[in-house]
Amino acid sequence: MSEQPGEVWEQFAIAVAEMARDLLAQNSAQGTLDRVVEHAKVLINGCDEAGILTVRQGKVNALAATSDVVRHADRIQQDLREGPCFDAVVDRQQVYAIEDMQQPNKQWPRLAPELRKLGMGSMMGFLLFTEDDNLGALNVYSHNPGNFDETARRAGWILASHAAVAFSAARTHQQLSHAMETRHEIGEAMGILMERYGLTEDTAFKVLKKTSQDRNIKLREVARQVCQTGEKPS
Structure with missing residues (x-):
């Protein structure tokens, strides 16, 4: 007997809650990102690979990826300067998608054929942002065309929202820790010079x-x- 929609979303809600606790338990911003892409494969139906990238001054930086194939896909977006995840970061649109890599794509005509060579059939990009910061984009890929339905889109958007908050918190904590360590070292050096x-x-x-x-x-x-x-110092 198939599961009812309400039961499916209840299970998803439980999984998201577990993910939120897992992300907050990470001791670094990088650890948080690495866990986000792994959770994407579990929580988003049809997701075979996932990655997170940022775009700064036109340069794509891969922050986390489930495989080298994803890193290659990110480099292709940078080389071509086109793609849903590139646009998600630059234009602040929350969701972009290529539903079928086998079909001509007017918006990104050069990207789809290159990703198809990597074995990708479809993809989505979700903006990672908070009220104060644009953090990057979460990319999810499927080996099959047309594999992401509306449920997968909703799940991806929810995951990206949680991930952005967790990443922002982890990065802030890491920056504060770094600042405290710097202050301690400077104070210790000043003490040596004074003494x-x-x-x-x-x-x-x-x-x-x-x-x-x-x-x-x-x-x-x-x-x-x-x-x-x-x-x-001399």
């Missing part, structure tokens, strides 16, 4: 800052060198 060379707090910081500017390296790296050597 060993009799510098004031203000002068110690100016020494680190000037060295950073003169050498064109990050302030944190200068501080790390002082901590490792105990020597005042």
